[in-house]
Amino acid sequence: MDGNPEVLIIGCGPGGSTAATFLAKAGRRVLVLEKETFPRFHVGESLLPYNRPLFEEMGVWPALAAAGFQRKFGAQFHLTNASKWTRFTFRNGPFTRHTEAIQVERARFDHLLMQHARQVGAEVREGWQVTRFDTGADGVRVEARDPGGATRQLRASLLIDASGRANLTGTQRKLRRVHPNHRKVAVYGHFTGVHLAVDESRGDTFIARGEDHWFWMIPVSSEKTSVGLVLDTRKVGRDREAAEVFRQHVAASRLMRERLAEARVAGEIKTTSDFSYFNDRLAEPRVLRVGDAAGFMDPIFSAGVFLAMWSGKLAALASLETLAQGGAGDRIFARYERRVQRAMRVYWRMVEHYYTTPFMELFLEPRHGLQVPAAVVAVLAGELEPPWHVRWRLEVFYLLLRIQKRRPLVPRLSFAEMEDTP
Numbered sequence: 301m302d303g304n305p306e307v308l309i310i311g312c313g314p315g316g317s318t319a320a321t322f323l324a325k326a327g328r329r330v331l332v333l334e335k336e337t338f339p340r341f342h343v344g345e346s347l348l349p350y351n352r353p354l355f356e357e358m359g360v361w362p363a364l365a366a367a368g369f370q371r372k373f374g375a376q377f378h379l380t381n382a383s384k385w386t387r388f389t390f391r392n393g394p395f396t397r398h399t400e401a402i403q404v405e406r407a408r409f410d411h412l413l414m415q416h417a418r419q420v421g422a423e424v425r426e427g428w429q430v431t432r433f434d435t436g437a438d439g440v441r442v443e444a445r446d447p448g449g450a451t452r453q454l455r456a457s458l459l460i461d462a463s464g465r466a467n468l469t470g471t472q473r474k475l476r477r478v479h480p481n482h483r484k485v486a487v488y489g490h491f492t493g494v495h496l497a498v499d500e501s502r503g504d505t506f507i508a509r510g511e512d513h514w515f516w517m518i519p520v521s522s523e524k525t526s527v528g529l530v531l532d533t534r535k536v537g538r539d540r541e542a543a544e545v546f547r548q549h550v551a552a553s554r555l556m557r558e559r560l561a562e563a564r565v566a567g568e569i570k571t572t573s574d575f576s577y578f579n580d581r582l583a584e585p586r587v588l589r590v591g592d593a594a595g596f597m598d599p600i601f602s603a604g605v606f607l608a609m610w611s612g613k614l615a616a617l618a619s620l621e622t623l624a625q626g627g628a629g630d631r632i633f634a635r636y637e638r639r640v641q642r643a644m645r646v647y648w649r650m651v652e653h654y655y656t657t658p659f660m661e662l663f664l665e666p667r668h669g670l671q672v673p674a675a676v677v678a679v680l681a682g683e684l685e686p687p688w689h690v691r692w693r694l695e696v697f698y699l700l701l702r703i704q705k706r707r708p709l710v711p712r713l714s715f716a717e718m719e720d721t722p
């Protein structure tokens with residue numbers, strides 16, 4: 301690259317590669333520093349239908365389609381005791397504008413996005429770890445360790461932090477606020493031999509809820525299924541106990557026992573702390589935070605990659621406007637912050653209610669009278685900025701939850717596991 305980049309991006313996950321693609325396609329000089337060498341493992345494999353128009357706009361859809369990822373048409377919510385379940389498909393929702401998604405191995409998916417960003421003109425350096433940043437009147441200064449371990453100083457006009465849950469700039473500025481009730485840990489691995497359906501529902505994201513924990517199953521290829529358990533941190537003592545905790549929870553669940561009866565773990569069982577947090581500020585002069593570096597929400601609704609890419613695109617557009625005008629982007633970046641915070645609140649609210657029993661009671665007994673479930677499905681498909689006819693139905697849904705808490709509109713649930721009959 302001749303001269304300094306106009307925009308420097310920290311991290312080449314989905315947020316960083318999306319921002320880089322939009323900027324490079326607009327002809328701007330963009331440099332991405334990524335600390336890992338791709339392909340690298342990453343958790344978070346289930347995507348949303350609303351990813352699709354972003355893929356098309358970026359021009360990466362042909363490469364993703366050619367990669368043959370598992371198609372996803374819906375999601376299933378079960379109780380771990382197998383007493384109740386429901387399935388929704390995105391195409392049944394009258395308010396859902398995009399109706400099909402993909403399930404991906406992130407190592408391949410993230411690598412394809414990175415390669416695409418390079419193809420359209422972004423410079424991506426792997427093995428470069430950003431260690432700190434500073435802003436001044438004329439630009440940003442970033443300190444990074446290069447692949448040989450040497451410390452380097454780089455300059456740019458604007459900085460996009462897409463460092464994921466490392467949250468480099470938010471941590472340096474002490475902006476990170478951990479959600480008091482969502483200190484979870486995820487224990488997971490890739491398995492072969494998981495019992496899945498043979499029809500199109502094979503590609504569904506499969507969620508199984510117990511009283512204080514839940515499982516996901518995501519088919520990431522024709523052989524491999526990602527299976528994970530999410531529970532409170534205090535339930536997993538030390539890291540090395542995690543695999544045992546996973547096995548105990550599977551053994552205690554009628555549903556998971558059946559599904560994993562012949563499953564074998566491919567590789568190791570991993571553990572990731574899964575604390576939900578947000579940053580007080582998503583923008584400051586010359587700096588924007590996208591994706592998990594803006595905030596991370598419990599993964600129950602598989603929205604993380606989509607939020608990262610959606611905010612990555614908005615950050616690129618805000619940067620383009622700022623570069624065109626000159627200056628540090630104050631007003632433009634404040635607008636970005638408001639818009640992303642508003643969208644994230646839509647999901648946070650849904651996630652907070654997911655952990656209540658009335659939510660599962662209503663969710664597993666959908667009543668279609670006012671098309672309230674269709675509004676919920678639209679949000680779960682990625683309708684981040686819901687129009688009025690979706691918003692009022694969501695309010696009705698939250699009202700029904702409050703009523704259900706006091707007086708049952710639909711039957712109460714029992715999470716108790718049933719004994720197997722001999």
Ligand SMILES: Cc1cc2nc3c(=O)[nH]c(=O)nc-3n(C[C@H](O)[C@H](O)[C@H](O)COP(=O)(O)OP(=O)(O)OC[C@H]3O[C@@H](n4cnc5c(N)ncnc54)[C@H](O)[C@@H]3O)c2cc1C
Pocket residue numbers: 310311312313314315316333334335336342343344345346347428429430431462463464465466467468486528572573574590591592593599601602603604605606608
């Ligand atoms: C248990 C669990 C399950 C999940 N399941 C799903 C799911 O099913 N669907 C879904 O959509 N989301 C899921 N998520 C969330 C999803 O993983 C994230 O929201 C998504 O990866 C965010 O993308 P990102 O680009 O913001 O960050 P990331 O994908 O984390 O990318 C950040 C990149 O920055 C790099 N980096 C970090 N620090 C530095 C540095 N200092 N210098 C240079 N590079 C750096 C990293 O190496 C990484 O490549 C899940 C998350 C968890 C914890």
